[in-house]
Amino acid sequence: MHASLLITHVRLPDGIPTDIAVAGGWIEEIGPNLRRGADVLREDGEGAMVLPGFVEGHTHLDKTNWGMPWYRNEVGSRLVDRIENERSWRAGTGHDAGAQSLALARAFLAAGTTRLRTHVDIDTDAGLRHLNGVLATREALSDVMEIQIVAFPQSGMRRRPGTDALLGDALKEGADVLGALDPALIDQDPVASLDTTFEIANHHQKPIDIHLHEPGEIGAFTFNLLLDRVKALGMQGRVVVSHAFCLGMLADRERDVLLARIADLDVALLTTAPSSVPVPALRACIEAGVTLFAGNDGIRDTWTPFGTPDMLERAMLVGMRYDLRRDEDLALAFDCVSTLGARACGFNDYGLHEGARADLVLVDAETLAQAVVSRPVRKLVVTHGKIVARHGVASI
Template identity: 75%
Template sequence: MPTTASDLPTTGLLITDVRLANGARVDVSIAAGRIAALGPDLPREPNLTVEDGAGALLLPGFVEGHTHLDKTSWGLPWYRNEVGPKLTDRIENERRWRAQSGHDAGQQSLALARAFMQAGTTRLRTHVDIDTAAGLRHLEGVLATRETLGDVLDMQIVAFPQSGVLGRPGTEALLGDALKAGADVLGALDPALIDGDPVASLDLTFDLAQRHAKPIDIHLHEPGEIGAFTLGLLLDRVAALGMQGQVVVSHAFCLGALPERERDALLERLAALRVALLTTAPPSTTVPPLKACLEKGVTLFGGNDGVRDTWTPYGSPDMLERAMLIAMRYGLRRDDDLAIAFDCVSTAAAQACGFADYGLHAGARADLVLVDADTVAHALVARPPRKLVVSHGRIVARSGTHASH
């Protein structure tokens, strides 16, 4: 039988005999939702629930840095994808399908969020479409999911204008309404190629973010020199408005196609302004260079993007799989390099998204995953079932089975 959160006493939890990434065998004591102590042979207090880790590898809860819970068809009949090749084809096709099918963002986001939790994700950033046709309907569904899972899953919501802002009057006002309604982050999309005016588009985005005191996460698919130009304009505004550490650039394909000198100059500016980069590590386009980002001090983290939706049949709520795909895309084979890929869906993602109190140390929030694997590299490659998932100090999944939520 699965253990539910209500099965656990409020007095605390002790997980015994688990292994850290460095091979040390420890126990983990949890109280009030946080790691109280981590070390060998911790005392078995009578008021603690004891779980035998049986030598499993201990990992921090995973972080999904970029997904679209509101779009997914997870658990629904197979969607037959016959969409055209252009970005605008995908946008229009999705809007049409969601309207015609009665797609329920609340129901679907809840199904996929639960699947993420079952696989070990305890913190998640999701982009939600804000659209003049649908209004705030998709946001309302995802807000309901966040409320339902709020005691065991941290969810940041990005108000995302999937069709851009300038070409659809009324979108700016809707984005403001979304931020007032509970969205945590302001999204944006391709200021040059979708909005057609990168200066006006970025000015609008940064003004709106400043008025609502929200950070920004922008989709930047623009290639090569066009993307570099847009990125430069964005960095100018980060510097001028003092928004260091409050901006994420998602995808940033242009950084994988620029001459090294131009690329490195942008990476140095990104690092100085603490602007993080998100990659889904797609196999079919250029990506920001992982090692160069690390050398320059740029935070690069990972996410799935869409999971099983009208844009793509691919994706999985298993962040170990996403880390493996990141490693494969960047040609990582050494164990220490695979640990970097895992960092993209754990520590680096938590840092970039601003999820506080993360990690495996006393005082951190107790978000833990136990797997039968020898090392972190082994866990990425084998992706074994999750023996135990703990979030906010509560057992939320055991042996791949959800607790009740």
């Protein structure tokens, strides 16, 4: 049961002082000098800025070594090297996706993330073992965090026969979204790979989120094949292309033609804003009407030593990658880990308005830009009307 809550003396991102009344887990009223009965729990914000709960649009909870001893990374530079190394290491160590996903999810929550999309490895070695662990985490946190699970063929689909059936099983067991990976360079048959992916998604009536690392012209070719299928099957608004490095490699004219198709078919793009590879151009995406949002990707796993479960940090990295310096531009970076992420992933009832789900984060910052740049400790985190963290420490 959700208690009524009145948060007083806070400021909206535009600086306007306000109070926020919460009832039944939802924002009931926003305005100055609100009054409620004595039975309502009160929280004095002491002038803090209130933000909507953050959205992690792309991570891998099942892979993380968060809180574990340091993993010494000596893997080769090729994508296939990392895939094979990870699969071997997880099998050899008995890596516990349940315990590790719970540890990282709780760290996300303490830092203000209340909605999260995670990709979970499905392959013929592990079967649904990693999925079962993350399903347990989702159940354990169901009252305080909304977690979407992507059934992801990290080792490829067609190159490992039987993976397609396992992906279907994963969707039947509770995965929310169907994943895919580099149909040309990993599966080495983009037409057949995409046909199978869309057939599975259509059969189970699930959206798609595909990792597309493929570069330049190869990536553009695959992207157009994907868009053909989005149009043919009426899957507008139900497909995300993660990474989409090819869009950062194409000539402007070719890129803009592709962006126009992407916008027309309402396909969203996910970026981690990496510094080491080309990325989709933020301004070009905005001008074309394409939704571009952000996520961490893996955090402290066999792929990368980097990453933290702090979406303000990811917003800062977006700002740095796209050279966003003006305060109004840094607000765009925050949109990538809030409103745009919610829109792209389909997290409903999101935002700072009456009738939205009461997911609130209080930070000591003068402006939204300062919050992104300085990443202050979260003073208070509320999810669905329940206080779940204070001063960066989760209470659940």
